[in-house]
Amino acid sequence: xxxxxxxxxxxxxxxxxxxxxxxxxxxxxxxxxxxxxxxxxxxxxxxxxxxxxxxxxxxxxxxxxxxxxxxxxxxxxxxxxxxxxxxxxxxxxxxxxxxxxxxxxxxxxxxxxxxxxxxxxxxxxxxxxxxxxxxxxxxxxxxxxxxxxxxxxxxxxxxxxxxxxxxxxxxxxxxxxxxxxxxxxxxxxxxxxxxxxxxxxxxxxxxxxxxxxxxxxxxxxxxxxxxxxxxxxxxxxxxxxxxxxxxxxxxxxxxxxxxxxxxxxxxxxxxxxxxxxxxxxxxxxxxxxx
Amino acid sequence: xxxxxxxxxxxxxxxxxxxxxxxxxxxxxxxxxxxxxxxxxxxxxxxxxxxxxxxxxxxxxxxxxxxxxxxxxxxxxxxxxxxxxxxxxxxxxxxxxxxxxxxxxxxxxxxxxxxxxxxxxxxxxxxxxxxxxxxxxxxxxxxxxxxxxxxxxxxxxxxxxxxxxxxxxxxxxxxxxxxxxxxxxxxxxxxxxxxxxxxxxxxxxxxxxxxxxxxxxxxxxxxxxxxxxxxxxxxxxxxxxxxxxxxxxxxxxxxxxxxxxxxxxxxxxxxxxxxxxxxxxxxxxxxxxxxxxxxxxxxxxxxxxxxxxxxxxxxxxxxxxxxxxxxxxxxxxxxxxxxxxxxxxxxxxxxxxxxxxxxxxxxxxxxxxxxxxxxxxxxxxxxxxxxxxxxxxxxxxxxxxxxxxxxxxxxxxxxxxxxxxxxxxxxxxxxxxxxxxxxxxxxxxxxxxxxxxxxxxxxxxxxxxxxxxxxxxxxxxxxxxxxxxxxxxxxxxxxxxxxxxxxxxxxxxxxxxxxxxxxxxxxxxxxxxxxxxxxxxxxxxxxxxxxxxxxxxxxxxxxxxxxxxxxxxxxxxxxxxxxxxxxxxxxxxxxxxx
Numbered sequence: 001x002x003x004x005x006x007x008x009x010x011x012x013x014x015x016x017x018x019x020x021x022x023x024x025x026x027x028x029x030x031x032x033x034x035x036x037x038x039x040x041x042x043x044x045x046x047x048x049x050x051x052x053x054x055x056x057x058x059x060x061x062x063x064x065x066x067x068x069x070x071x072x073x074x075x076x077x078x079x080x081x082x083x084x085x086x087x088x089x090x091x092x093x094x095x096x097x098x099x100x101x102x103x104x105x106x107x108x109x110x111x112x113x114x115x116x117x118x119x120x121x122x123x124x125x126x127x128x129x130x131x132x133x134x135x136x137x138x139x140x141x142x143x144x145x146x147x148x149x150x151x152x153x154x155x156x157x158x159x160x161x162x163x164x165x166x167x168x169x170x171x172x173x174x175x176x177x178x179x180x181x182x183x184x185x186x187x188x189x190x191x192x193x194x195x196x197x198x199x200x201x202x203x204x205x206x207x208x209x210x211x212x213x214x215x216x217x218x219x220x221x222x223x224x225x226x227x228x229x230x231x232x233x234x235x236x237x238x239x240x241x242x243x244x245x246x247x248x249x250x251x252x253x254x255x256x257x258x259x260x261x262x263x264x265x266x267x268x269x270x271x272x273x274x275x276x277x278x279x280x281x282x283x284x285x286x287x288x289x290x
Numbered sequence: 291x292x293x294x295x296x297x298x299x300x301x302x303x304x305x306x307x308x309x310x311x312x313x314x315x316x317x318x319x320x321x322x323x324x325x326x327x328x329x330x331x332x333x334x335x336x337x338x339x340x341x342x343x344x345x346x347x348x349x350x351x352x353x354x355x356x357x358x359x360x361x362x363x364x365x366x367x368x369x370x371x372x373x374x375x376x377x378x379x380x381x382x383x384x385x386x387x388x389x390x391x392x393x394x395x396x397x398x399x400x401x402x403x404x405x406x407x408x409x410x411x412x413x414x415x416x417x418x419x420x421x422x423x424x425x426x427x428x429x430x431x432x433x434x435x436x437x438x439x440x441x442x443x444x445x446x447x448x449x450x451x452x453x454x455x456x457x458x459x460x461x462x463x464x465x466x467x468x469x470x471x472x473x474x475x476x477x478x479x480x481x482x483x484x485x486x487x488x489x490x491x492x493x494x495x496x497x498x499x500x501x502x503x504x505x506x507x508x509x510x511x512x513x514x515x516x517x518x519x520x521x522x523x524x525x526x527x528x529x530x531x532x533x534x535x536x537x538x539x540x541x542x543x544x545x546x547x548x549x550x551x552x553x554x555x556x557x558x559x560x561x562x563x564x565x566x567x568x569x570x571x572x573x574x575x576x577x578x579x580x581x582x583x584x585x586x587x588x589x590x591x592x593x594x595x596x597x598x599x600x601x602x603x604x605x606x607x608x609x610x611x612x613x614x615x616x617x618x619x620x621x622x623x624x625x626x627x628x629x630x631x632x633x634x635x636x637x638x639x640x641x642x643x644x645x646x647x648x649x650x651x652x653x654x655x656x657x658x659x660x661x662x663x664x665x666x667x668x669x670x671x672x673x674x675x676x677x678x679x680x681x682x683x684x685x686x687x688x689x690x691x692x693x694x695x696x697x698x699x700x701x702x703x704x705x706x707x708x709x710x711x712x713x714x715x716x717x718x719x720x721x722x723x724x725x726x727x728x729x730x731x732x733x734x735x736x737x738x739x740x741x742x743x744x745x746x747x748x749x750x751x752x753x754x755x756x757x758x759x760x761x762x763x764x765x766x767x768x769x770x771x772x773x774x775x776x777x778x779x780x781x782x783x784x785x786x787x788x789x790x791x792x793x794x795x796x797x798x799x800x801x802x803x804x805x806x807x808x809x810x811x812x813x814x815x816x817x818x819x820x821x822x823x824x825x826x827x828x829x830x831x832x833x834x835x836x837x838x839x840x841x842x843x844x845x846x847x848x849x850x851x852x853x854x855x856x857x858x859x860x861x862x863x864x865x866x867x868x869x870x871x872x873x874x875x876x877x878x879x880x881x882x883x884x
Contacts, residue, residue, distance in 0.1 A: 048524060053605075059762025071300060098630070102314070111385045117300035140311035141634030142318075142664075148636065148708045155710065191603050198702070198721045205709025205719075251701035253635050 023079040030083045035088055036168045037218055040161055044210065047157065057093030058102040067112035075116055084128070087114060087218060091129040095147050095214060096136060096200030103144040107132040123269035127225040127260065129218070135255040145255050147211045160210065165217040174221040180234040181220055182207070184241030192248060205276050211286075225264055227271045236267040301367035312487030327751045333793050335426075337677035338736060339789035340753040340776065347768075349403055351785040354395035356430050356452065359512040364722035368693040368699075369509075370394070370484055373452075374761040374779035374838035379445045380405075382463030387766045387841050390447065391779055392419070392431035393469040396510075398424050400431055406484035409769060419466045420447060420458055429453010429478065429510075433762070433837035435488030437495045438811045439536055443804075445811065445842075450481040450499055450510055467490075472540045479505050480529050486813055486832030487571045489549075489563040490590030494833065499753035500557030500575060501529020502824075515717040519556060522707040522714065525579035528556030550593040555580045560613040561834035563623055564816065566651070569864055571814055574602070576609030576627045576836075582623075582641075586651065600643070600651045601629075601869045607638040612837040615673025615682040616654035616827040617660075617739060618644070621818055623827065625653070628668035628686065628836070632729055635700045636707075639663040640671075640716075660744035662686075662737050667729035670836035674765040678796035678847030680824065681739035687760020687778055691723075699728040724787055731757040734778075758783035767845060772798045772847055772875060779837070782884025795850055800877035802843035803830060805861065806884060811842065814862040819846050820855040843877055 045051045060225060068085035068090035088111045115124040118131075136144040153212050169175045196203075206212060208256030220226070220240060226233050240256070240263045247255035304522060334340035344350070371393025381388050386405035393400050401414035415421035424430045429451040436445040444460035458466035480503035481842040486495045488824035503509065504527065511759045531551045534542035542545065546552065555577040562571040570587035572854050581603040582704055586594035597603015602625070604817055611628035618624070622645045629638035642657035657663035665671075666688030676683040693699075702721035706714050734754050737745035749755060758780035765774045768787070776788040783786070805812030813832040818825055828844040848854065859867040859881045872878055 048606075051605075075297065075300065097567060097637055097639055099658055101658075106307060106310055110304065113300050113304045113307060116297070117304040119297070127839055135308060136311070137634070140315070143637070145312065145633075145635055145637045147703050158710070196721075198705075199719050201713050202705050202709070202719050202721055203701075205713045206707050208710040208713070209708035211708065250697070253704050255702055 001041075003101060030081065032168055032172060033218060034083050034086045034090075034166065037087060037094075037214070039164070040092060040213070041094060043157065049131070050095070056098075056101060056104045057090065060093040060102060060108045061086060061089035062095075063105040063108035064092070064112050067109050071112065071116045073161050088112060088128045089205055092132055095129070095133050095211060096111070096144050097147055098144045099275070100143055103136055103140060107136045108143065110135050120269060123224075123268070123272060125265040125272075126227060127222045127264060130225075130257055130260050130264065134254065134257045137257060146257065147214075148206075148209065148253065158213075161213050165213060169217055169221055169267075172221070172223075174223070174226075174233075176230060177226065177233050177237045177260060178216050178223050181216060181241050184238045185244070188241055188245035188248075192245065195249065212256065215260075220260060220264075225268060227267050232267070232271065238265060239263045239267070242257040293412040294850045304470070311806075326753070326755060329753075329791070332748075332752045333791070334792075336748050336791055337679055337796055338752060338773070338792045340790055342753070342756070342786055342788040343789045344785060346409070346469035347787055349785060349787055351391055351401050351403075351413075352782060353779060353781055353785070354393050356394045356509070357396065358509045361512050361515050362509075362717055365717060365720045367693065367723050367725075368377075368703075368720070368728060369717075371690055371759075371781060372761060372837070373430060373432050374781045374783070376435045376762045376764045376777050376779040376785070377436055378764045378766045378777070378841045379436040379839070380842070381436070381445055381447075381460055383444065384463075385769055386770065387433075389764065389766065389777055390415070390434050390436075391785055392433055392449070392837075393424060394430040394432065394491070396424055396426045396430060397596050400424070400697050405768065417457055417465075421448075423449060423451075423456060427579075430478075432482050433484065435484050435486050435833035435839050436692055437497075437813060437832050438809075439486070439495045439497075441808065441810050442490075442493070443810055448484055448486070448497060450479065450484045451504065452480045455479055455481065455499065456514070469540060473534075473542050475542065476505065476532070476536065476544070478508070479532065480507060482558050482837065483560045484833060485506050485560050485562050485573070485859065486811070487573075488809050488814055489533070489562070489571055489573075489587060490571060491862060491864075492536075492538075492590075493863070494538045495809060495811065496536050497532075497534040497542065497815060498551075498560055498562070498573060499532040499534070500560050501531055501554070502558060503580070504529050504554070504555050518715045518717050518720070520711040520715045522579055523608075525556055527715070528554050528577075530554050531557060531575070535821055538761070542673070550595065550869065551585065553577075553595075555583070556581060558610045558832075559612045559627075559836045561614060562814075562832065563614045563829050564814065565614075565623055565625075565645070569860075574612045574625055574627075576612045578608050578610065579606075580607045580609075581606045582627055584651075596651050600653045601655070602641075602653055605793050606670060607641070607839055610669050611671045613671050613673055613835050614829065614831075615684070616684060617682045617684075619675065619681060619824045619826045621825050621827045623829075626657075626662070626671050626673065626684065628665060628671055628731070630667050630878050631664045632667065632700060637664070637705055640668055641666050659804060661747075662735075662745045665735055666732035670762045670763040670778075670838055672763045672765050672835050672838070672840060674840070675798075675845065675847030676736065676776075676790060676792075677738060678773065678798045678849070679739075680822075680826075680847050680849035680851070682826075683739050684735075684737040684745060685754075685765070686735040686737070686765055687780075688729070688734065689732035689757065690729040691727060691760040691781075692757070692759055693723070693725045693727040695727070695731070697726035699723050699726040703728065720801045730759065732759075733757055734760060754788055758786070762836055764835070764838045765802070765841075765844075765845075766841040770877075772800070797848040797858075797874045798846060799848060799850055799854060799872060799874050800843050800845050801857065801859070802877050802879045803859065803861075804879070804881045806882035807862075809862045812862050812882065816860045817844050818858045819858075820858070821848055821853070823849045846873065
């Protein structure tokens with residue numbers, strides 16, 4: 001029966017515009033992460049006031065949108081899908097803490113511009129948000145620092161975020177990345193505890209914070225900047241945790257971001273240069289994103 | 291569609307963006323404030339300079355930090371990080387300002403430095419009976435505030451401690467008598483702030499005391515190590531607050547719950563002032579590990595918390611100071627609350643709450659725009675016209691613990707600070723400090739008010755370049771010269787006295803107020819000075835900043851003005867008094883009219 005078939009929202013026999021838009025939102029899985037991150041943000045802010053201000057977050061999102069639109073139109077000559085820019089902007093608004101306004105705008109601009117500037121075989125190899133916040137933490141420590149505290153004291157918001165995030169990521173078929181990274185983090189936390197003599201709980205403590213929830217669900221799982229095969233994705237996630245282990249031994253507060261900054265692109269480059277042109281690892285392959 | 295512009299453009303754009311932070315830092319004001327100027331240049335450029343003269347003044351006092359239960363040894367520097375305080379008073383009414391400073395090691399002595407009027411001071415605390423107040427088993431001193439609670443014309447001493455609070459009656463400047471038992475205070479409060487104010491305007495000074503650690507905890511005999519905040523920014527497991535209503539017979543009634551002061555946040559500082567022109571003093575609390583609180587006084591019958599309404603209590607930070615100042619010379623108080631800023635780790639930024647519509651309780655944080663946001667691990671701050679140019683400047687001290695040079699505890703701190711309640715609240719989980727610095731060796735900031743251009747940091751340029759772990763700041767004209775000198779109490783460090791020299795072309799005027807019968811101090815009295823089309827509001831305070839209290843008399847700088855139009859005094863009783871064209875260059879001693 002035709003009515004039970006998946007609806008083709010590009011089809012000529014589609015219903016009206018409002019319904020088509022609704023269907024597009026319903027079936028475009030690219031909207032899932034933005035919706036999830038917005039829900040998390042709203043819940044956290046309305047419950048605990050986690051944002052420095054609405055203005056700063058909106059500035060980051062606005063700068064992200066502006067950069068995406070201008071660069072896409074001028075370089076690719078087409079109107080961009082803004083879900084990625086939205087995630088980048090809102091991630092900057094959450095992950096970056098600054099008493100000033102300019103770091104939010106600059107970080108969002110750097111994040112989006114990096115997608116267009118740093119491309120290999122027409123693929124960007126850094127997660128935009130990760131590139132942006134890592135650049136800011138490294139280049140502007142006087143003005144920008146990572147989100148590093150809990151949202152409230154209760155365990156329930158944390159459990160809800162983990163469950164909702166896990167379900168969403170599962171639906172996106174990327175849960176294995178999160179799981180391997182978390183297991184890797186615990187494993188290396190155990191080793192760090194053994195090396196430093198600090199309690200295991202202390203070494204594990206950072207992952208209980210919201211910074212890691214966002215890092216795990218939205219940054220290391222980014223489809224456009226992760227390698228293709230499931231096994232490779234799991235290996236990369238483990239390597240991120242491994243690199244973070246060394247940054248943490250060097251007492252680097254922004255350890256996870258720097259680890260992903262190094263490991264993510266290295267894995268992408270490895271995959272790109274190992275894949276023959278036109279294969280699944282190449283941007284010219286029909287399934288490759290822009 | 292083909293690309294419209296070459297790919298090199300985004301690469302160039304990205305390069306420019308990545309270079310932007312370096313350019314901003316290079317041209318930021320803070321990077322220029324490290325050079326010191328000779329005094330002549332400092333005077334000509336900024337109108338004032340400081341000389342540290344504690345040795346010359348005969349003041350040799352070094353604060354000793356608490357030594358608590360051995361279970362806290364691994365993070366003792368972090369936990370025992372407060373206790374240095376300074377409170378200014380003319381306790382013997384000889385016309386020279388004296389000051390009382392606290393020590394915080396069991397067995398250590400507090401000091402009352404009496405101003406001898408010849409440029410030197412003498413510690414008279416042992417003779418006066420207010421030195422040996424850190425006796426084992428009674429806790430240790432955290433600070434003090436002076437207020438004439440019995441209206442005999444002499445300022446009495448309230449000492450708050452991590453331990454037993456104490457009240458000492460001033461016996462006409464000849465000594466002090468312990469009257470704590472009659473006052474009926476609780477046996478133990480782990481307090482870090484107290485304020486004298488007459489919240490109900492009944493003429494008798496009442497007392498607010500803010501709790502930090504919960505009152506059931508004896509930090510020398512811990513039954514558990516789960517004594518730390520349950521969150522770095524959302525903690526509610528601190529000490530309770532107290533409001534002691536003065537019955538007028540030497541005893542006090544605790545009315546905090548009845549009056550709506552029920553919070554159990556980790557209060558580090560408090561100050562009271564009439565923020566809305568109601569005639570009743572409102573109360574602002576700076577809370578560590580959480581949001582700050584502002585309590586509007588509802589006609590002396592109840593306090594209404596308005597942190598959300600005013601936005602002052604919305605974003606959680608690490609509040610450590612509350613100061614008021616009419617920095618725009620428009621007859622309204624801005625509120626300065628210090629927090630923590632550490633590059634690369636935590637940038638809370640200090641808050642400068644400017645009233646948008648103070649009567650309706652709307653404030654905007656203008657710290658960033660006005661350039662007073664980034665201090666360090668900031669503690670005490672005070673507003674005062676340091677160069678007598680007619681605009682209030684800001685003195686801020688910073689630094690938690692200066693340990694092994696080059697070492698840093700921040701990374702370890704960040705691990706637990708980001709952890710869940712079950713981790714952060716147990717002191718056993720905190721990694722050992724091992725002598726490492728934690729926001730140590732931080733500079734003082736002396737921000738001069740440049741009017742519409744905001745504030746400019748000139749600390750090192752004008753001679754205030756010390757890097758001790760500053761806690762309390764008090765502004766006082768120590769030698770009756772018409773300038774504000776600065777006394778700084780440092781944790782585990784020496785007490786510093788900065789003698790101020792101001793260009794003589796900048797004029798000044800002062801007001802020493804005395805209530806007639808009720809509230810003789812008279813805390814809560816306001817003076818609005820009108821000159822050259824400007825007006826500036828100041829209020830007599832019963833303690834503000836962090837663990838500090840300025841001189842009782844009010845000091846106004848006037849710049850080059852040759853005359854003042856008028857001074858309007860609003861006494862706590864509500865009586866208004868106008869002084870027409872009061873003479874410049876002197877302190878006017880005004881008694882409340884009958």
